[in-house]
Each structure stands twice: as structure tokens, then as C-alpha cells.
Amino acid sequence: MSILLRAYGKTPHALILDTNILINLLSPSEYDNKDFLTLTMGSTFFGEIIIPQQVLDEWNYQKDKIDAIHYGSIDKNVSEINKFINKLPSKSGKDETDLMLKNLSKLARRSYEYNYAIRKQQIDDLIRREATIIETRNRYIDKSVIDFFIKKDSRPFFTTEGKSGKNEASDALIFFGIVDFMNKHRKDYEKAIFVSSNTNEFSERGNPTKLHSNLEDYFSELDIEFTNNLRSAFKYFELDKSKHQMDMDLFKSAKENEVYLTDDYFIPCQNKDCDNEVHINMDTWVKYNKYYYICRKCKHTWDSGDSIEDSLY
Structure with missing residues (x-):
């Protein structure tokens, strides 16, 4: 510049x-x-x-x-909280808290991946x-x-x-x-x-x-x-x-491109040997006027089924 x-x-x-x-x-x-x-x-x-x-x-x-x-730090925090979950008196309370903790851990990892690792x-x-x-x-x-x-x-x-x-x-x-x-x-x-x-x-x-x-x-x-x-x-x-x-x-641009981290915005990688998930907005690229998904982990790509022309009509 x-x-x-x-x-x-x-x-x-x-x-x-x-x-x-x-x-x-x-x-x-x-x-x-x-x-x-x-x-x-x-x-x-x-x-x-x-x-x-x-x-x-x-x-x-x-x-x-x-x-x-950073992922190790997240896992460590989850492990520490799990120690307290195991001390809950009822099984139902343990199951509900365990599910909530898994969801929070998933969101924490996604938040780091798409706000900082990116x-x-x-x-x-x-x-x-x-x-x-x-x-x-x-x-x-x-x-x-x-x-x-x-x-x-x-x-x-x-x-x-x-x-x-x-x-x-x-x-x-x-x-x-x-x-x-x-x-x-x-x-x-x-x-x-x-x-x-x-x-x-x-x-x-x-x-x-x-x-x-x-x-x-x-x-x-x-x-x-x-x-x-x-x-x-x-x-x-x-x-x-x-x-x-x-x-x-x-910041107007950043707001327009805000990253959403709920399950609705993620799909599994289509590579059967990969266990990663792909963000439907952030993990895309354009080739020949078509949108393709790309996995951050294994780099597998596939056609999303959408094209640039779809947004024009």
C-alpha cells in the first residue's frame, strides 16, 4: 500500500x-x-x-x-468442570449438565476457530x-x-x-x-x-x-x-x-460478515475419513460461478449446489 x-x-x-x-x-x-x-x-x-x-x-x-x-485449554476447563458434574446427586442432573457442557465446549471451540484461528x-x-x-x-x-x-x-x-x-x-x-x-x-x-x-x-x-x-x-x-x-x-x-x-x-463490514456458531450453520465434511465440520458461510470458495465447500482439516472440497447467479434472481 x-x-x-x-x-x-x-x-x-x-x-x-x-x-x-x-x-x-x-x-x-x-x-x-x-x-x-x-x-x-x-x-x-x-x-x-x-x-x-x-x-x-x-x-x-x-x-x-x-x-x-488453545484447544487444550478448552479441554482442560471442560475436564475440571466434569469433576464437579460427577458429584451431582441425581443421574438426570448429571446427564443434563453433561449435555450442556458438551454444547458449550463445542461452541467454545467453534468460537476460537472462526474468530482467532482463522x-x-x-x-x-x-x-x-x-x-x-x-x-x-x-x-x-x-x-x-x-x-x-x-x-x-x-x-x-x-x-x-x-x-x-x-x-x-x-x-x-x-x-x-x-x-x-x-x-x-x-x-x-x-x-x-x-x-x-x-x-x-x-x-x-x-x-x-x-x-x-x-x-x-x-x-x-x-x-x-x-x-x-x-x-x-x-x-x-x-x-x-x-x-x-x-x-x-x-466494523460495518465486520457486522455484515458476523460468524454464527449454532449447529444450523455447520455440516459434516463429506470426506468419509474426516470427522471435521464445515461452516456453510465461512468455509466456501467460488469456482466457475459456483460455491464450493472446503474442509479446514482435510482440505476436501465439494459442490455446495449453489451458484452466484442464484442470488441474482
């Missing part, structure tokens, strides 16, 4: 994302739809999303593991369509990492303090990849900000909103800001005026 902004004589901002921000977008407790839509659809208003190659590699490695974590594909599409991927391995970056490593005080990267065995070299590659890219291209952006929420990677211990003192000079020379939250980045870009109309348009 930066090309479009430059065509109108505007210099874009640069929003640089760490892996944990992408991962946090899949969590119900981190970023709501307003934040997500501002990122995925609002880049028209702020410019470029920049992803270091190391971040992209980590995202591709971790993204499919997040589902299991964001994986949207993030992938955003990265492929709009993000600028910057290299994190070249002679300058490698030398910068080595030079930093041999310093007497090489925090926050090369220390076990709070790291739990994490490979700190990957953090250093991300940081110096950003420095290398901005050394060459900082003039192409109005404002630039790096967003990372992992308190053990880039920030000062005890202050997650402040870049580590050993890293400050690198960013200050290039006028790059640091924050641990996407909302702070949007505020830094001063999007308030332009974002007001964008919010109205985006």
Missing part, C-alpha cells in the same frame, strides 16, 4: 513486527477485532508492514502449534500481499551480531537471564536486520516503529515499553521508535482522524 500512498504524495510509515506480535494476534486475550482489522486492512492509512526474515521463519514454524494450545490465513495473506520482508543474514548483519556478542556487556541478547534456554542469536539477527534495512531505507519512511512484546528479548528489564539501554543508540541514530503493543504503534502514527472513518467502514 505504500505505493498508493506515495502516488498521492504521502510518505508511508514503517510498522516493523516481531514474531510474538503475530502470535498474539491469535490469542483471544490480546488483540480484539478492532486492532486486527486496523492492522490487516488499515495499512492504507499508515504504509508498510515490515517483517524480518527471521520473524517470518519463526511465524511459519509456530503458527500451527497455537491451535493445539486469522492465521488472513495474516499469511497480508504478509504475501503487502508486507516487505527484510533479510536477517548478510555480511553486515553477521558481523554486527558477532561484534555485539564479544562486548563485555552483551545484554539483552547473549545472556541466560530470563531466557529459559532460548536462542538469543535469533533476536540479535532480527534487531540488526532492522538496523541494516533502515540504514539503507530510513529516508523512505515518515515514522518507523518496532513492536515486540517479549520482555526478555529487546526491552529493559522491568520496563517492557522501553528499549534496552544497550540497543538505544542503534535505534536513536535512525529515529526508530520501540513499543510492546500494536495500539501504541497506531497511536504513534497519529491515525486518529483518518482511522475514525476507517473504523466505521470496517
Whole structure:
């Protein structure tokens, strides 16, 4: 979208994302739809999303593991409640409560799948369509990492303090990849900000909103800001005026595409070897003017029996 902004004589901002921000977008407790839509659809208003190659590699490695974590949490909660159900005095009470719990568990899994897990594909599409991927391995970056490593005080990267065995070299590659890219291209952006929420990677211990003192000079020379939250980045870009109309348009669109999670909106996958269910609105795609269902689990597709022309008459 930066090309479009430059065509109108505007210099874009640069929003640089760490892996944990992408991962946090899949969590119900981190970023709501307003934040997500501002990122995925609002880049028209702020410019470029920049992803270091190391971040992209980590995202591709971790993204499919997040589902299991959240579904495991749902199953754990169900298991804990089941312990109390077994203590109910009457069988009828147990059966009714058990059925209610199964339905609530099903709705909880559907809610996560169609409100948050679905964001994986949207993030992938955003990265492929709009993000600028910057290299994190070249002679300058490698030398910068080595030079930093041999310093007497090489925090926050090369220390076990709070790291739990994490490979700190990957953090250093991300940081110096950003420095290398901005050394060459900082003039192409109005404002630039790096967003990372992992308190053990880039920030000062005890202050997650402040870049580590050993890293400050690198960013200050290039006028790059640091924050641990996407909302702070949007505020830094001063999007308030332009974002007001964008919010109205985006949430009108979101309301029109609201996901319904009751059984009426789900059908079984037609692959006899698959036990998954398919949402009749969300799990469709168009081919030759016909709507097809696609199973998220096994990727089996079949003709829904509906066509685009049906809505025209």
C-alpha cells in the first residue's frame, strides 16, 4: 500500500513486527477485532508492514502449534468442570449438565476457530500481499551480531537471564536486520516503529515499553521508535482522524460478515475419513460461478449446489 500512498504524495510509515506480535494476534486475550482489522486492512492509512526474515521463519514454524494450545485449554476447563458434574446427586442432573457442557465446549471451540484461528490465513495473506520482508543474514548483519556478542556487556541478547534456554542469536539477527534495512531505507519512511512484546528479548528489564539501554543508540541514530503493543504503534502514527472513518467502514463490514456458531450453520465434511465440520458461510470458495465447500482439516472440497447467479434472481 505504500505505493498508493506515495502516488498521492504521502510518505508511508514503517510498522516493523516481531514474531510474538503475530502470535498474539491469535490469542483471544490480546488483540480484539478492532486492532486486527486496523492492522490487516488499515495499512492504507499508515504504509508498510515490515517483517524480518527471521520473524517470518519463526511465524511459519509456530503458527500451527497455537491451535493445539488453545484447544487444550478448552479441554482442560471442560475436564475440571466434569469433576464437579460427577458429584451431582441425581443421574438426570448429571446427564443434563453433561449435555450442556458438551454444547458449550463445542461452541467454545467453534468460537476460537472462526474468530482467532482463522486469522492465521488472513495474516499469511497480508504478509504475501503487502508486507516487505527484510533479510536477517548478510555480511553486515553477521558481523554486527558477532561484534555485539564479544562486548563485555552483551545484554539483552547473549545472556541466560530470563531466557529459559532460548536462542538469543535469533533476536540479535532480527534487531540488526532492522538496523541494516533502515540504514539503507530510513529516508523512505515518515515514522518507523518496532513492536515486540517479549520482555526478555529487546526491552529493559522491568520496563517492557522501553528499549534496552544497550540497543538505544542503534535505534536513536535512525529515529526508530520501540513499543510492546500494536495500539501504541497506531497511536504513534497519529491515525486518529483518518482511522475514525476507517473504523466505521470496517466494523460495518465486520457486522455484515458476523460468524454464527449454532449447529444450523455447520455440516459434516463429506470426506468419509474426516470427522471435521464445515461452516456453510465461512468455509466456501467460488469456482466457475459456483460455491464450493472446503474442509479446514482435510482440505476436501465439494459442490455446495449453489451458484452466484442464484442470488441474482
